[in-house]
Amino acid sequence: MIPVQGVENQVVAVLGLGRSGRTAAAALAAGGAQVIAWDDGTDTRAAAEAEGLRIVDLTRDEGWQGVTALITSPGIAHLYPRPHPVIARAYALGVPVDNDIGLFFRSYATAGWDAFDRPPRVIAVTGSNGKSTTTALIHHILAEAGRPTQMGGNIGTGVLSLDPATDGEVVVLELSSYQTDLARALTPDVAVLTNISPDHLDRHAGLGGYFAAKRRLFAEGGPDRAVIGVDEAEGLYLAGQMAMGPADDRVIRISSGQKLDRAAWSVFARKGFLAEYRKGRQAASIDLRAVPGLPGAHNHQNACAAYAACRAVGLAPREIEAAFHSFAGLPHRSQLVAEIGGVRFVNDSKATNVDAAAKALQAFSRIRWIAGGLGKEGGIAALAPHLGQVTKAYLIGHSARDFALQIGQTPHDIAETMEAAVTRAAAEAEPGDTVLLAPAAASFDQYPNFEKRGEHFTALVEALARG
Template sequence: MIPARSFEGRSVALFGLGGSGVATAKALAAGGAAVTAWDDNPESVCKAEREGLQTANLRGADWSTFSSLVLSPGVPLTHPKPHWSVELARAADVEIIGDVELFSRERTARAPGAPFIAVTGTNGKSTTTALTGHILRAAGRDTQVGGNIGRAVMTLDPPEPTRNYVVECSSYQIDLAPSINPSAGILLNITPDHLDRHGTMQHYASIKERLVAGSETAIVGVDDIWSAQIADRLERTGREVVRISKRLALTGGLYADGTELMQARDGKIRKVASLEGICSLRGQHNAQNALAALAACLKVGLKHDEIQAGLSTFPGLAHRMEQVARKGNVLFVNDSKATNADAAAPALSSFPRIYWIAGGLAKEGGIEPLRGFFPRIAKAYLIGEAAPAFSATLGDDVAYEISGTLDAAVAHAAADAAKDGAVEAVVLLSPACASFDQYRNFEVRGDSFRQAVAALAGVDMIGGTN
């Protein structure tokens, strides 16, 4: 735990008592703050009280006594309407911050030189965070990994000068972290997402920009117009910018040439790393993730051979193009993390012959943006609420069935793929949808896929859960 000592002696309101909220409340209390916590869910309040936290309904509180409102990231800050706790805090001129801001202040106070890599982007940030942490650990660095992936940021070990931090930051967290100041800030990409929370693409992009704008070195993917414009703006302000691209041969920066990672600098081009034969980093999207990790690790002092060694031993992440089993010529891949069309595109682009399981709670645009990948799909197996709409999009272009449930989709896809004469046929769960119509979250959906595959006769499971 990181005790939030910069809040010692202050009275702090905290709203949102999920896992990260409870962890943050404990960190504040450990640092000497007087914390008053609340949640709209009575069960969460009761659980927090059982864990020794002081709770009180903040609607009736005297907000003039609070120095800060610490808000859980999932609570609406601006759109579609500010949460009532936000309105009360603003009326009392109380600052509104989140757990990443607490971490940033503690690092600045305790160990401002501690290497801090912050990762954001619409897609790819979890893999990039895990990969960067893996490379640093493989090189022998004391490394803490958390934030929007795995451990809540305030449960990490306290800042020390030689302790490295790799923190995944969602747009929600950045919105609540005004002083975030990483050694290396990574912005992978920006595509439409979370617009119900941020209102417009302009607002969403501006929040993402804050992370790299506060960084010593801004590492920016320039394959989309929003991010490319951010890189240009930052460079004009004098910020050190490292551009990365998975598809453009840059004249300055890092880019992918197939599986080779290239560096262009001072008019010279050289290979700095390779992804050849690394199955966990298969696909163009993973080239971008690797480029970002490479740039960040160079920033904090790793050598090229250390980075290559870390890339080569990266096991991958569960639910992100996770290879879970084989049966004859059929490979089973769990990409449950693909909760929108843009997130599903990398997996669909990585395999030539796909038996695609898709569906769930659809997001805006459905699967129309994936039309270019339809020739790769041998057949689609549609599940959940999105099945009728997805079937209309597929139309006569792709053979499909409405399977309804994931178990049925796995059984039918496996049977059809077994008859395929391709060198490798892939049964791919890449839903392009949220999971909430049938599952609590994408992890539960991915675990269900793995269990359904394991129940098939004659399958060889691969490597546990990564």
């Protein structure tokens, strides 16, 4: 655990007692704070109180006596569509509002670092799609190269549950827009933006607010290196803002599909090959086509981001390339579950929106596509240009019939359930086909989350493999 600095003998309130809230409360107490806490859930409050937390009703003014700061969980709205009443009360009382990410960045460095030969560093990854894979890949590369490393944030361990720094360690954090939007301290050594596409727009009052939340990771702390995906206008804009000029190699531009040979430092993937350019000259090249854990152009973009971040902390191209080949990928993200009779079964349950599903559809050929669930605003009409490789669609869940109306002449079955979809797709598939779960929809009509949906698909496929 990382004790929070600068809170000794202060009364600090914690709102939201899920994983991050309870961890924040413990880290604050370890730093000497007097912690009080509140959660809207009666059962959650009772469980936290049973663990020794002091529960105080922050919906009442008397609960705020002496409070110097409010620490809130990332899932709680602090501005749009409207602030949570407790956060609104903090604003009215002039009490600063922060989250666990802000506490981490102000507490990670300690006086003990003076004795280290190499100072620890932090790589922070954000973006709309691919940030979990990119974060895990960076962590994997560092570990394979023998660098001490930890991973946390929106993936894995909560940031304040990480161990205190060791000599030369690199902490890799995945940060969502909810986390970057509110954190009062954001000071990574290397900041990474994978890409930008519309997401969480209600929470940020539109695409501009969503991008502004991501941009804070770069603008607030001034990272030593900024790795920025420039395949969208927002990334181009951010790269231009961060660079002092064309020769500024503190910005590493990345792309999947574009040749970037004019920037001071760039990493891009085209036709399955990753290339690094510095000052107009190629510095390295890697064939990504034979890397099983990183299929498709979207994963090649993730590889570019991870490569650039690892180069920024001093790893050699050959170390990174070797680690690529041992990366198994993440569950529910283009995860190869099995190959049965020449048919691949791929779990991309995390493809909950149109943009992510489009990337999955572009990664494979001869696809038997399992899609559906709780459809999002706009449906899947935008996927029409990517259906050429779909041999047949097997539609499930609440939006199955709506999706059937939006996929044109693509052959399809209304399968309703995952069991029916997997059974039919497996029975009809031929060697060389890929049965791909890429739902383009939320899971909440049939599953509590996308992980449970992916686990069900995986279990069904594994049962087929056992015969």
